[in-house]
Amino acid sequence: MKNLIQKLTETFSPSGNETVICEVIRKEIKAFVDDVSVDALGNLIARKGSKSKNGLKIMLAGHMDEIGLMATHIDGNGFIRFTGLGGIRLTGLTGSRVRFMDGTPGIIGAERLTDLTKAPSLEQCFIDVGASSRKDCPVKVGDVCAFDRPFLDLGNRMIAKSMDDRIGCAVMIEALRTMKASPHELYFVFTTQEEVGLRGATTSAFGVDPELALSVDVTTTGDTPKGSKMEVSLGNGPAVKVKDGGMLADPRIVNWMIRTAEKAKIPFQREVLEGGTTDARAMQVARAGIPSGCLSVPTRYVHSPSEMVDTADVQNSVKLLVALLSAPVGL
Amino acid sequence: MPTIGNAQLKLLEKLCNACSVSGDEGEVRKIVLEELKDHAENIRVDALGNVLVTRLGSGKKRMKVMLSAHMDEVGFMLVGDDGEGLFRFETVGGMDVRTLPGKAVLVGKHHLPGVIGARPIHLTTTEERRQIIPLDALRIDIGPAGGKTRLGDRATFATRFQRNGPVIIAKALDNRFGVVTLLELVKNAPANIDLLVAFTVQEEVGLRGAKVAAYAFNPDLAIVLDATPANDLPSWDGEENVSYNTKLGFGPAIYIADSDSFSDPRLVRHLSRTAENEGIRYQFRQPGGGGTDAGAIHKARTGIPSVSVSVPHRYSHTAASIARLDDWKDTFALVYAALVRLTPDLLASERK
Numbered sequence: 001m002k003n004l005i006q007k008l009t010e011t012f013s014p015s016g017n018e019t020v021i022c023e024v025i026r027k028e029i030k031a032f033v034d035d036v037s038v039d040a041l042g043n044l045i046a047r048k049g050s051k052s053k054n055g056l057k058i059m060l061a062g063h064m065d066e067i068g069l070m071a072t073h074i075d076g077n078g079f080i081r082f083t084g085l086g087g088i089r090l091t092g093l094t095g096s097r098v099r100f101m102d103g104t105p106g107i108i109g110a111e112r113l114t115d116l117t118k119a120p121s122l123e124q125c126f127i128d129v130g131a132s133s134r135k136d137c138p139v140k141v142g143d144v145c146a147f148d149r150p151f152l153d154l155g156n157r158m159i160a161k162s163m164d165d166r167i168g169c170a171v172m173i174e175a176l177r178t179m180k181a182s183p184h185e186l187y188f189v190f191t192t193q194e195e196v197g198l199r200g201a202t203t204s205a206f207g208v209d210p211e212l213a214l215s216v217d218v219t220t221t222g223d224t225p226k227g228s229k230m231e232v233s234l235g236n237g238p239a240v241k242v243k244d245g246g247m248l249a250d251p252r253i254v255n256w257m258i259r260t261a262e263k264a265k266i267p268f269q270r271e272v273l274e275g276g277t278t279d280a281r282a283m284q285v286a287r288a289g290i291p292s293g294c295l296s297v298p299t300r301y302v303h304s305p306s307e308m309v310d311t312a313d314v315q316n317s318v319k320l321l322v323a324l325l326s327a328p329v330g331l
Numbered sequence: 332m333p334t335i336g337n338a339q340l341k342l343l344e345k346l347c348n349a350c351s352v353s354g355d356e357g358e359v360r361k362i363v364l365e366e367l368k369d370h371a372e373n374i375r376v377d378a379l380g381n382v383l384v385t386r387l388g389s390g391k392k393r394m395k396v397m398l399s400a401h402m403d404e405v406g407f408m409l410v411g412d413d414g415e416g417l418f419r420f421e422t423v424g425g426m427d428v429r430t431l432p433g434k435a436v437l438v439g440k441h442h443l444p445g446v447i448g449a450r451p452i453h454l455t456t457t458e459e460r461r462q463i464i465p466l467d468a469l470r471i472d473i474g475p476a477g478g479k480t481r482l483g484d485r486a487t488f489a490t491r492f493q494r495n496g497p498v499i500i501a502k503a504l505d506n507r508f509g510v511v512t513l514l515e516l517v518k519n520a521p522a523n524i525d526l527l528v529a530f531t532v533q534e535e536v537g538l539r540g541a542k543v544a545a546y547a548f549n550p551d552l553a554i555v556l557d558a559t560p561a562n563d564l565p566s567w568d569g570e571e572n573v574s575y576n577t578k579l580g581f582g583p584a585i586y587i588a589d590s591d592s593f594s595d596p597r598l599v600r601h602l603s604r605t606a607e608n609e610g611i612r613y614q615f616r617q618p619g620g621g622g623t624d625a626g627a628i629h630k631a632r633t634g635i636p637s638v639s640v641s642v643p644h645r646y647s648h649t650a651a652s653i654a655r656l657d658d659w660k661d662t663f664a665l666v667y668a669a670l671v672r673l674t675p676d677l678l679a680s681e682r683k
Contacts, residue, residue, distance in 0.1 A: 016593035019683050040595075040634035042682045070588060072617040073573045081573045083619040085588075123574065141615050142587035142599075193593065203634030 001314070002158065004028065005170045006151040009160035012099055014068025014146045015085045018042050018192045020101070021064045025169060025190050032176040033188065043204040044190040048176065054328035055183035059210035059290075060321075061201050061279040062168035062217065063194030066161070067303055068146040069098060069127070071139050078131030080106070080139050083122065086195030087303050090119040096305060098145040104129055104138050105148065147305040156311050157234070163307035165194065167297050167314060168216035175321040182325050191279055201279035205286035212253070212291050212329065213283035216321065218307070219244075219273050219296035230273070232298050234310040237267030238317040241294035246277025247284055252331040253293030257324065264323040266316050271296050291331065295321060333519040333667065335660045342366070343511045344492040347501035350437055352406030352485035353423050353536045356380055359402040359510065363530050366514050377547065381540045382530040386520040392675050397527045397550035397635070398516060398666075399541055399624045400509030400557065401534030404502070405648050406487035407436065407471065409480060416445075416474040420486065421466070424535030428466050430649045435489035438473055439480050444489060445473035488650040497656045504652045506534070508642040509556035512663050521671045534624055538591070541624035545631035552598060552636045552678060554666065555625040558654075559584050559616055559641035574617065577643035579655050582612030583662035586639040589619065591626025595636035597677055602638060605669040611661050616641065636678060640666055 013021035022044050026036060033046040044064065051057060067086035074080055094110045106129035110120040127145070131137035152159040160166070172188050187208045192200035194217075205213065219239050222230030232239050240257045241249050254270075261268040273296075284292035297317050300308040342362075351359035363382050367374060373385045382402075387393075405426050411419030418438075422428070432449035447469055452460075471486055490502040501507075513528060520526045527548040531540035545553065563578040577584040585602050586594045606613040629637040642662045644654035 016588060019681075038681045040636050040682065041629070043634075070618045072619055073575075075571050075573055083588075083617075142618055196593075197591075199592075199630055200634075202630045203632070207633035 001170065001174050002153055004173060005158060005160070005167065008166035008170055009151050009162050012101060012146045013065060014144045015065040015193045015196045017101060017144050018064045022190065025064065025173065028173050029176055029188065039204060039207055041200050041203050042192040043200045045204060045208065046188040048186045048188065049182050049184060051185040052183040055185060056211045056329055057185045057187070058325065059187045059189055059205060059208045059213040059283060060172055061189045061191050061204070061213065061215045061283060062172045063165045063191045063200065063279060064169060065192055065195055066146055066164065066166070067195050068144050070144045071141055073141060074134045074137045074139060076134055078133050078137040080127040080129065080137065082125070082127060085144065088122065089303050090121065092304060093125055094120060097148040098127060099148040100139055100143055100145040102138070106145065149305040157308055158311060159306050159308045161305045161307065163299050163309055164218045164302050167218060167299065167309055171216050171297065171314065171317045171321060174318045175325065178318065179322050179325060183328050184325060186325060194279055198279055198282035201282040202286065205283040205290065209287060210290055213280065214253070214292065215278040215280040215283065215294045217278040217294060217296060218299035218302055219271050220276070220302050221298045221300050224300060232269055232271050234298050234300060234308070235313060236269045236298070237313060238320050239269050239271035239296035239298055241271045241273070241280070241296050244273035244277045245275045246281040247292070249280070249293040250291040253291055256329060256331060257293060257295065257320070260323050261320055264319065266320045266323065268320065333515060335515070335663050339511055339515060340494065342514065343507055346507040346510055347492045347503050350442060350485065350487045351402055351404055351503070352408070352487050353403040353533050355485045356402045356532045360530070363402065363510065363514065367517060370517065377543060379540050379543055380532040381544045383544060383547065384517055384528040386517060386526040386528070388520070388522045388524050388526070390523060393523065393525045394552065394673055394675055395527055395548070395550040396524045396670065396673065397529065397545065397548050397553040397628065398513055399529040399531050399544065399553065399555050399628065400513040401506050401531045401540065401624060402510055403532055403535050404487060404505065405535050406485050409438070409471065409482050409484045409486065412482060413470065416472060416476065418471045418473070418480070420469070420471050423485065425648055427648070429463050431469060432464055434650045436471055436486045437489045438471060438486040439484035441479050443473050443476070443480060445471045445486065448472045490651045499654045499656060500651055502650060502652070504642070504644045504654055505558040505647050508558045508654070508659055508662070512556050512666065515663060516667065516670070519667070521667070524670060524673055531624055538622070538624055538627035542627040542631065545628040545635060549632055550635060552595070553625065553628045554598070555623045555628065555637065555639040556666065557623045557639055557641045558644050558647065559621065560647040561643040561645045576619070577614055577616050577641070579643055579645060579658065581614040581643070582658055583665045584614050584616040584641045584643050586616050586623070586625070586641070587618050589622045589626070591622030592629045592637060594625070594638040595682060597682060598636055598638035601677055602640065602665065602669050605672055606665050609664070609668045611665045611668065613661070613665060636682065
């Protein structure tokens with residue numbers, strides 16, 4: 001599974017430009033699903049199985065996109081001004097390396113700062129790709145790049161850019177591979193444009209029209225020095241979301257997830273996330289409303305180029321997802 | 332080929348001088364319905380006040396193309412009566428409070444003249460003049476001639492449309508440019524497509540009209556016509572202006588990305604290639620903030636490939652904007668040519 005995670009996290013596909021990661025995932029899942037389609041917003045929708053008497057139509061959503069940057073202006077000396085795609089953290093921006101979709105590498109620099117104690121604003125930053133004029137700059141307005149950082153395996157921990165949410169995609173793919181049988185009609189949806197407003201989940205949930213929906217995404221943790229006050233820690237198992245900044249999980253789904261984890265002896269933790277949200281927010285209010293929840297993979301340093309997960313948490317997330325999907329759901 | 336001429340300029344003048352603040356779009360709607368009376372059998376006004384027009388083409392394999400332009404403009408709402416014709420007010424839509432004092436306005440259905448008062452310089456201190464006057468401290472003053480106003484009435488700037496050769500100055504060019512352009516497209520509908528046209532309401536307060544219009548139409552694709560700021564003045568310190576959004580005189584602004592949507596890349600290519608093949612000037616709007624009806628339309632139902640095209644204009648959302656006639660002419664020419672060239676092949680392959 002680590003090879004899969006490396007492959008997914010080392011692919012560049014910022015929001016709105018998910019074609020590359022979509023092809024990678026399509027190849028990985030093709031042999032394990034009944035049919036695959038791509039909708040108008042680029043969501044990759046894979047169906048597996050059909051509804052048995054005790055089954056439901058279930059949608060799973062893991063987002064394929066990652067935060068990134070988009071060029072807004074190339075100046076006379078070949079420097080690239082940009083805007084953010086998704087929640088860009090200003091601290092640590094300068095000095096970061098980026099890679100454009102055509103492979104062009106660049107680094108982020110900033111205008112001379114008058115106050116070194118403050119991070120420069122997005123408007124003060126620029127990308128340097130080594131060009132010296134507008135003409136020899138290979139980047140055009142509207143081109144996008146993502147942060148460039150290789151996957152790192154520490155054994156019990158893994159670090160990469162875009163763990164948010166390639167780790168969710170990996171968990172879904174691995175669940176597809178290891179699942180034996182399911183009474184449900186399952187839709188594994190690899191969504192687009194989550195980081196800019198849950199847009200892919202909005203349209204794909206309307207299209208799939210499920211009876212139950214789960215997102216598989218990352219959540220932050222409270223286990224780092226002077227970190228946020230939060231009960232989730234790396235290594236304590238997948239997190240069952242109760243609430244986040246944009247959604248109250250359906251309590252029946254929370255109970256079902258917890259019951260399933262206990263029965264299968266899979267460690268888990270209850271998650272209350274104060275900021276942020278996931279595709280579940282959009283799925284929950286699709287059409288006439290869909291009971292929704294979220295299986296979260298605890299992740300440190302979310303939206304930095306080095307997001308860290310725990311290997312056992314990831315494996316247990318797969319186990320929990322498989323257990324959830326393998327039996328009838330009694331809400 | 333249809334084009335923008337004097338008749339269209341007259342219509343733009345009439346539309347810019349009309350008052351149509353979000354939620355109270357009746358005046359512009361009335362003009363739209365009047366202009367389209369020859370197509371009345373294909374028109375309905377929906378629950379939110381959108382004007383929805385259907386013009387079916389002829390021939391096989393017609394795409395269902397939604398075009399949308401919002402009828403509303405930013406303005407004010409009276410929220411408190413201090414007596415003697417003095418009213419407290421709120422802004423409707425995105426408005427910079429710094430630009431308000433001293434502006435003449437028109438209030439309510441009867442267009443009662445008023446002014447957003449500012450204390451004259453004789454009676455202010457140097458220190459006071461350094462401060463921004465907060466909205467709470469501003470009043471719309473219509474004097475004791477009132478009586479025909481009620482709380483909840485809208486108000487907008489009293490600016491009258493002016494034209495000076497290639498220059499257009501008016502309020503509400505955002506988005507009367509789009510409205511006239513769309514009216515002309517309905518009157519000259521290309522036969523190769525089914526045209527589904529929405530003159531929308533409440534764009535400036537959250538793309539509300541477009542959301543329900545897109546749900547109702549469920550089109551194959553959508554093109555949104557709007558107006559976008561040009562912030563293209565030179566920098567005071569001679570540095571290169573790197574955040575101009577768009578530039579006057581560079582033609583229609585095609586959107587790649589804004590706060591609310593990514594344009595469908597197939598449609599962006601279709602527009603830019605059409606412009607290149609037809610020799611029409613165009614520019615890409617700098618990706619970044621702001622948004623259009625496309626933000627709501629592209630998320631309707633199972634998703635609708637969408638793109639926006641705007642006429643650039645300086646000083647948007649203030650009492651007076653300035654634009655170039657040729658940018659508008661080229662916007663119309665580009666959208667018309669792009670529609671005529673539309674075939675289902677465009678969306679046959681996956682979004683890429």
